[in-house]
Amino acid sequence: MAGCFITFEGGEGAGKSTQIERLKRRLEALDQPVLVTREPGGSTRAEEIRAFILGGHAKHLGPFAEALLFAAARIDHLDKTIVPALERGTHVLCDRFADSTRAYQGSAGNIDKALIDQLERVTLRGSKPDLTFILDLPAETGLARARERQAGRGESADRFEGEAASFHHSLRRAFLSIARDEPKRCVVINADQEPDEVEAAIWASLRERLPQLAQSRAPDEALRPLDVA
Template identity: 80%
Template sequence: MAGCFITFEGGEGAGKSTQIGRLKNRLIQLDQPVLVTREPGGSPYAEEIRAFILGGRAKHLGPFAEALLFAAARIDHLDTTIVPALESGTHVLCDRFADSTRAYQGSVGNIDTTLIDQLEKVTLRGVKPDLTFILDLPAEVGIARAGARQAGKGEGADRFEEEDITFHQSLRQAYLAIARAEPKRCVVIDADREPDAVETAIWAAVRDRLPQIAQDAMRPLDVA
């Protein structure tokens, strides 16, 4: 049986990494094979492109050039990491995927939807997530969280974190629009709560949408 492909989307500071780690732990407790990856990145060449984009070196080229770079990274990520894992029966949890390009460069960057559709068709070649979680919270809360995280690590803001609040508010609306357009794939999770509550909501959605990977879900699990 092929693995399930689950992606996590949302604005800065939404808690994607935390919740991916928690879902990974739950699946491991159920003896389910699982791989965690991220975008941009997830493969050697894609990680090089990640450093280039998030370092701000492509910003002056504009949203379309950034979208092309994300697509190039995504192709290598799919070929090298995601598809082989899924074909081997491993479930893949990915921190961002094609919806991020649609939201950041498409909606906020004003790239025509038809062009984004064509780019996805060439890049994804039929690979789509089985389930996408959109972690939703007010942009102001997310930026505050991201800033606290950066301060704790002694890091500065990346290419997108440093954008103004209007950018991040538009980004939130873009993600909600994606969820409305594809309700069978996307689940919006209120991320403006304690991590335990967010985790519980995510696991309930996994059990409902993908019962095949939560086959032992009735057995009590420890909350990470």
């Protein structure tokens, strides 16, 4: 049986990485095979493109050029990492996917929706998440968290973290709009609360939307043959 493809979306500082790791641990405790990956990145070539984009080297080319670079990275990511994992029955948890291109380059970058639609069709070739968690919180809260994380790691803001507050407000509106347009796939999670509460909300939604993942794949002890001396 094919694995399930679950993506996590949201603005900067929403806590996606933390919640992905928590969900991974929950699923692995049930003997569910899990692969964690990210975008941009997730494969050798895609990671090279990631470094180029987040380093700000493509910013002067404009949002559409960035969208094309993200698409190129996504094609390699799908071919080399996501699709093979799903085909062998491994569940894939991905930190960002195509919805981020729609939000960052499409809405915040003012690229025509029809153009983004066409690019997505070519890039995804029918691949789509089974479930998407959109971690939602006020832009100011997310940016404050991102700055705190950067300070703790001695890092500077990346290409998108350094954008003006208006850009991040636009991102939030874009993600919420995506959720409204695709309610069967997307679940909005209030990320402006304690991590344990966010985790509980994600797990409750997963049990409702993908109940097969919340069940152990380990053999039932009662059905195992008894050892005979």
